[in-house]
Amino acid sequence: MKITIRRNQKPVEYKLPFKSTTLLKALYHIKSYQDATLTFDSNCRSGVCGACAVRVNGKEVLACAYPIESGDIIEPLRYHPLQRDLKVDKTQAIKTLKTSTAWLHQSQETTISSEQVKLTEKQSDCILCHSCYSACPVLEVNPNFIGPFALTRAYRYTSDPREADIKTTIDNIQTNGIWDCTLCGECTEVCPQGIDPKMDITMLRSTASQFGYSDPNFQAMDFGFGGGF
Amino acid sequence: MLDILIIGTGGAGLSAALSAKEQGSTVLVVGKSHPTTSQTAMAQGGINAALGNVTPDSIQSHIADTIQSAHGLCDENMVKQMCEDATHSIKWLEELGVPFDRTPNATVAQRQLGGASSKRACYAQDYTGLKILHTLYDNCLKEAIEIKELFLLNLVVEDGVTKGAVFLDTSTGEIKQIIAKSVIIATGGYGAIYKNYTTNADASTGDGIASVLRAGGRVSDMEFVQFHPTALRHSSILISESARGEGGYLVNSKEERFVDELLPRDVVARAIASQISQGEDVFLDVRHFGEEKLLSLMPQEVHLAKTHEGIDPVTELIPIKPVAHYTMGGIDVNRTLEVNGLKNCYAVGECSNAKIHGANRLGGNSLLEIISLGRQVGKIASQNLPKEEPKIRDTQLQKDKEFIESLFEEYPFEQNFYQLENNLGEKFYKYAGITRDNNQLNNLLNKIRVIKADIDNMGIKDKSRVHNTNLVDFLQFLNILDIGEIVAESAIIRDESRGAHYKEAFPKEESGYLAHSLFWLEEGAIQNRFEKVVKQ
Numbered sequence: 001m002k003i004t005i006r007r008n009q010k011p012v013e014y015k016l017p018f019k020s021t022t023l024l025k026a027l028y029h030i031k032s033y034q035d036a037t038l039t040f041d042s043n044c045r046s047g048v049c050g051a052c053a054v055r056v057n058g059k060e061v062l063a064c065a066y067p068i069e070s071g072d073i074i075e076p077l078r079y080h081p082l083q084r085d086l087k088v089d090k091t092q093a094i095k096t097l098k099t100s101t102a103w104l105h106q107s108q109e110t111t112i113s114s115e116q117v118k119l120t121e122k123q124s125d126c127i128l129c130h131s132c133y134s135a136c137p138v139l140e141v142n143p144n145f146i147g148p149f150a151l152t153r154a155y156r157y158t159s160d161p162r163e164a165d166i167k168t169t170i171d172n173i174q175t176n177g178i179w180d181c182t183l184c185g186e187c188t189e190v191c192p193q194g195i196d197p198k199m200d201i202t203m204l205r206s207t208a209s210q211f212g213y214s215d216p217n218f219q220a221m222d223f224g225f226g227g228g229f
Numbered sequence: 230m231l232d233i234l235i236i237g238t239g240g241a242g243l244s245a246a247l248s249a250k251e252q253g254s255t256v257l258v259v260g261k262s263h264p265t266t267s268q269t270a271m272a273q274g275g276i277n278a279a280l281g282n283v284t285p286d287s288i289q290s291h292i293a294d295t296i297q298s299a300h301g302l303c304d305e306n307m308v309k310q311m312c313e314d315a316t317h318s319i320k321w322l323e324e325l326g327v328p329f330d331r332t333p334n335a336t337v338a339q340r341q342l343g344g345a346s347s348k349r350a351c352y353a354q355d356y357t358g359l360k361i362l363h364t365l366y367d368n369c370l371k372e373a374i375e376i377k378e379l380f381l382l383n384l385v386v387e388d389g390v391t392k393g394a395v396f397l398d399t400s401t402g403e404i405k406q407i408i409a410k411s412v413i414i415a416t417g418g419y420g421a422i423y424k425n426y427t428t429n430a431d432a433s434t435g436d437g438i439a440s441v442l443r444a445g446g447r448v449s450d451m452e453f454v455q456f457h458p459t460a461l462r463h464s465s466i467l468i469s470e471s472a473r474g475e476g477g478y479l480v481n482s483k484e485e486r487f488v489d490e491l492l493p494r495d496v497v498a499r500a501i502a503s504q505i506s507q508g509e510d511v512f513l514d515v516r517h518f519g520e521e522k523l524l525s526l527m528p529q530e531v532h533l534a535k536t537h538e539g540i541d542p543v544t545e546l547i548p549i550k551p552v553a554h555y556t557m558g559g560i561d562v563n564r565t566l567e568v569n570g571l572k573n574c575y576a577v578g579e580c581s582n583a584k585i586h587g588a589n590r591l592g593g594n595s596l597l598e599i600i601s602l603g604r605q606v607g608k609i610a611s612q613n614l615p616k617e618e619p620k621i622r623d624t625q626l627q628k629d630k631e632f633i634e635s636l637f638e639e640y641p642f643e644q645n646f647y648q649l650e651n652n653l654g655e656k657f658y659k660y661a662g663i664t665r666d667n668n669q670l671n672n673l674l675n676k677i678r679v680i681k682a683d684i685d686n687m688g689i690k691d692k693s694r695v696h697n698t699n700l701v702d703f704l705q706f707l708n709i710l711d712i713g714e715i716v717a718e719s720a721i722i723r724d725e726s727r728g729a730h731y732k733e734a735f736p737k738e739e740s741g742y743l744a745h746s747l748f749w750l751e752e753g754a755i756q757n758r759f760e761k762v763v764k765q
Binding site: 022031032033036037039040041042043044045046047048049050051065083084087089090094097098101102103104107111112113114116117120121124125126127128153156157160162 | 262263265266267268270271323324325326328329330331332333335338353354356359360363367368370371400430431432464466467529532533536537642645647648651689690691693695696697698699702
């Protein structure tokens with residue numbers, strides 16, 4: 001079996017003695033027995049730490065959960081500064097969690113039902129692998145876009161019955177936030193946890209409208225009537 | 230001057246950071262990878278607290294179960310303190326926003342785990358650790374706690390006083406020293422010495438424990454390693470105990486049950502190992518749950534079994550084997566969690582031996598320990614900060630700079646340490662595993678010493694100064710050797726069977742060994758002695 005790894009922009013081909021295995025095992029094999037300089041991130045091997053996300057044939061996957069096929073082309077995630085080979089710097093992207101202030105601002109004591117937990121059960125399965133961030137086409141044109149994982153997390157906390165101050169988070173995701181999303185669904189497609197950030201962003205828009213916010217793109221449109229009608 | 234340097238970004242480190250910050254201390258958290266990639270994320274089953282939300286329970290029963298599982302090697306005061314604090318720990322996590330599952334009465338849902346006399350483990354599906362860890366991380370962001378990615382090389386200890394630590398900055402290749410009034414080590418366990426035969430993350434290489442040894446501190450009970458009965462056969466990936474807690478069966482090739490699935494982990498692991506040695510394959514059977522129940526209780530397990538074993542647990546048996554899962558031994562600490570032999574240095578979580586789990590840990594107590602004791606150590610360290618700022622001599626920094634430099638200049642990589650690490654992982658599993666034998670343990674110890682004597686022929690092939698994971702892997706390998714040597718030796722000197730430590734030649738608990746095994750280094754040589762457990 002042969003796979004190609006894009007190492008610092010340059011494609012390098014590797015022959016592997018496997019019929020079938022996960023990409024992570026293949027990467028370890030290369031590092032241990034073929035080329036110790038190959039650089040990538042990983043830790044848990046079981047799809048829960050989020051460290052090993054890469055792109056295979058143009059689609060984001062977790063290396064530990066992806067069964068390789070001959071001819072696969074492996075690349076690092078997009079929209080993250082490249083450190084080396086498949087290892088990227090995630091500190092910039094992770095700052096979106098701070099920008100969106102995705103946490104409980106004012107935690108109140110309240111009864112939470114099983115149904116209420118279920119509402120954001122998926123959202124809190126997020127492993128911060130950054131696959132959705134790398135798949136998001138908005139980040140190509142707007143590097144300041146808060147992006148899918150931080151918005152999903154913002155939704156998860158604003159929907160939590162314990163949150164007594166929903167407005168602060170909603171305020172903080174207006175600029176470069178919920179209205180910048182094109183609802184294309186690329187994020188949803190690549191999420192290894194089956195989370196649907198597109199839907200979460202739609203829900204956040206609806207909550208935002210309850211606080212008097214509206215789509216700035218819609219306001220900017222004049223529908224050919226020369227501004228306002 | 231920084232008050233508290235916390236090394237380790239898992240649940241214990243982040244809990245300590247949040248609590249120390251609340252006490253008004255300045256804190257810096259340093260870890261070798263991003264916080265949310267840490268081992269805590271892999272904890273599935275739950276976190277114990279005698280809330281009695283589902284079945285009647287009491288703190289007394291929680292204490293009694295924990296003590297029973299420890300087989301005499303616990304400090305009952307520490308156990309009592311942790312079990313009494315459990316309700317507060319859950320309340321705190323609830324305030325922070327952890328989305329625990331609920332009962333129909335809207336209280337926190339609790340499930341059965343092995344060795345527990347009640348449904349005691351609070352859970353969030355089988356993602357309990359993941360959701361706790363991420364919530365702690367979100368709260369660290371909220372509290373503006375600074376977190377840095379650096380790899381621990383050594384503690385800075387002068388005249389028995391801890392003053393900080395030296396790190397490798399992997400992004401630049403620089404060796405950096407961070408000075409602080411107090412240091413909290415929360416670096417996790419050493420399960421990765423059982424490479425390819427452990428549920429643990431590859432990074433569980435016991436870096437903090439090895440650094441304490443090198444700095445003159447003490448470690449204890451290192452022979453006690455818990456083997457989890459149910460890991461996927463080919464990948465060693467964990468299938469949570471909750472699968473059995475909820476009513477899953479263990480069956481052999483004839484589809485016959487052979488053990489009470491809810492006995493403590495060591496008993497179940499030995500029963501499985503015995504089936505395997507008789508030529509049987511062993512499976513976990515959850516088919517009778519039905520698809521809906523399975524997906525609602527254990528979505529992660531279903532996903533993992535499909536991805537890594539290629540089977541669907543809804544209709545098929547899950548092939549399993551027992552593998553190393555949790556390391557009870559670790560840095561020897563006193564009741565205030567200060568490291569035995571190192572002043573102003575604390576240790577918490579799996580890296581430490583706070584004498585809670587003893588010879589065998591109860592499921593659901595590890596998450597409780599990192600939260601309860603993590604918060605506590607943040608408080609203790611804050612309230613006992615040394616008055617004077619430490620003055621240092623830079624000796625350790627220079628030593629570490631020289632060593633790292635020598636790896637770039639001198640070590641030839643004639644021996645491939647990756648290969649040795651894989652071989653050693655298998656040997657640890659076979660010889661320091663579920664059943665142990667002194668001849669085999671001595672062979673293992675010799676093997677480790679031969680490798681250690683050959684270190685000069687190993688080293689790194691990758692000579693890049695930046696983002697050099699080959700260098701990090703090698704440094705972790707050195708820690709594995711330091712720790713592995715003590716695991717083997719401590720298993721040899723304990724000629725009895727107790728909890729997770731089982732020798733066929735000495736199948737019973739011996740009162741003479743009702744003692745903690747203590748290890749330390751003196752001028753490079755390993756020293757040890759047993760310390761009798763004092764009954765309260």
